[in-house]
Amino acid sequence: MASASVKVAVRVRPFNNRENERDSKSVIAMAGPTTTITGGAGQIHSFNYDYSYWSCNRSDAHFVNQKTVYEDLGVEMLEHAFQGYNVCIFAYGQTGAGKSYTMMGKPSDPEEMGIIPRLCKDLFTRCEENSSQTLKYSVEVSYLEIYCEKPRDLLNPNNTSNLRLREHPLMGPYLDELTKLVVCSYQDIYDLMDEGNKARTVAATNMNSTSSRSHAIFTIVLTQKRHDVETNMDTEKVSKISLVDLAGSERAGSTGAEGQRLKEGANINKSLTTLGLVISKLADESSKKKGKGTRATVVPYRDSMLTWLLRENLGGNSKTAMIAAISPADINFEETLSTLRYADRAKQIVCRAKINED
Numbered sequence: 345m346a347s348a349s350v351k352v353a354v355r356v357r358p359f360n361n362r363e364n365e366r367d368s369k370s371v372i373a374m375a376g377p378t379t380t381i382t383g384g385a386g387q388i389h390s391f392n393y394d395y396s397y398w399s400c401n402r403s404d405a406h407f408v409n410q411k412t413v414y415e416d417l418g419v420e421m422l423e424h425a426f427q428g429y430n431v432c433i434f435a436y437g438q439t440g441a442g443k444s445y446t447m448m449g450k451p452s453d454p455e456e457m458g459i460i461p462r463l464c465k466d467l468f469t470r471c472e473e474n475s476s477q478t479l480k481y482s483v484e485v486s487y488l489e490i491y492c493e494k495p496r497d498l499l500n501p502n503n504t505s506n507l508r509l510r511e512h513p514l515m516g517p518y519l520d521e522l523t524k525l526v527v528c529s530y531q532d533i534y535d536l537m538d539e540g541n542k543a544r545t546v547a548a549t550n551m552n553s554t555s556s557r558s559h560a561i562f563t564i565v566l567t568q569k570r571h572d573v574e575t576n577m578d579t580e581k582v583s584k585i586s587l588v589d590l591a592g593s594e595r596a597g598s599t600g601a602e603g604q605r606l607k608e609g610a611n612i613n614k615s616l617t618t619l620g621l622v623i624s625k626l627a628d629e630s631s632k633k634k635g636k637g638t639r640a641t642v643v644p645y646r647d648s649m650l651t652w653l654l655r656e657n658l659g660g661n662s663k664t665a666m667i668a669a670i671s672p673a674d675i676n677f678e679e680t681l682s683t684l685r686y687a688d689r690a691k692q693i694v695c696r697a698k699i700n701e702d
């Protein structure tokens with residue numbers, strides 16, 4: 345069993361039109377892995393992460409593009425998946441901060457494609473290169489969103505009634521009856537990703553005209569079957585890759601939400617509030633383990649659908665990376681500071697991943 349901390353990266357996006365129109369100033373500075381945020385009264389908060397990515401200005405020497413983000417985080421996670429570990433990458437941050445850009449980006453554009461399409465592409469390249477008479481791969485994909493605490497099957501949006509939470513002894517919680525499709529090539533997976541992206545619920549808010557109000561989970565299950573000619577025995581390794589684009593982390597109030605939007609906000613926040621609690625408890629538990637003789641903390645995974653489905657990725661059998669997406673602008677100071685604190689807590693979590701092999 346391998347214990348490792350959650351890997352945490354922070355990525356600052358360029359100023360958007362709204363911020364430019366208001367002549368916003370940057371409150372973020374990055375040096376090596378350190379991110380610093382400075383408040384109006386001059387108060388400085390500094391955090392150390394595994395990576396601090398500056399994508400604010402393309403002409404800047406420190407500018408980090410989609411390829412580098414993938415090479416730092418995605419490649420390592422894909423390698424773990426091939427070793428037989430469950431892996432998870434999730435993006436957190438306020439609406440418009442760059443979560444979907446980082447996770448999905450533009451799958452059709454070689455420069456702008458995000459972590460998910462890059463990882464899928466590499467996965468098939470590796471499968472094609474390494475498959476042989478004695479090593480066979482199979483890849484299965486599902487794509488769901490959680491909207492107002494309800495799951496929605498993005499590969500079959502009409503499949504509403506049968507999605508039930510279940511638990512697998514090895515792979516952990518999952519949704520029964522969720523569409524899972526076998527894919528044989530990058531093109532297959534690309535088509536499904538495209539179909540699912542179109543089905544995602546989007547709604548306008550004051551923050552971002554196409555902001556996503558739901559959590560999206562793209563899951564790939566990779567099975568590697570090896571045949572040993574000498575012993576005539578088969579072994580199988582199964583790894584689950586969960587790629588998660590969370591809903592905006594802002595409080596309902598700051599997006600001018602009313603009516604249905606406010607209700608969405610409450611439910612979205614239920615998952616995010618619970619995620620925050622789960623992260624805090626796990627961080628506490630991980631720091632206690634360094635001491636001795638303390639009782640296990642109760643972690644409220646079951647209090648939201650998101651945390652239940654991500655249970656193994658957060659505190660259990662998984663290698664996990666988090667990307668905290670932030671705006672550079674002074675007008676988003678409070679939200680950005682809250683995201684940076686969230687990411688700081690997540691960094692303290694230790695997961696105990698084991699290889700899924702039999």
Ligand code: ADP
Pocket residue numbers: 355356357358360399437438439440441442443444445446552555556592669
């Ligand atoms: P979120 O998913 O967090 O709501 P998006 O990913 O949709 O935010 O990003 C909002 C806008 O900012 C999009 O138009 C996106 O293309 C742009 N953007 C976000 N991050 C970056 C980045 N690192 N570089 C360039 N553009 C970005």
Ligand code: MG
Pocket residue numbers: 440443444445555556589
């Ligand atoms: Mg988004």
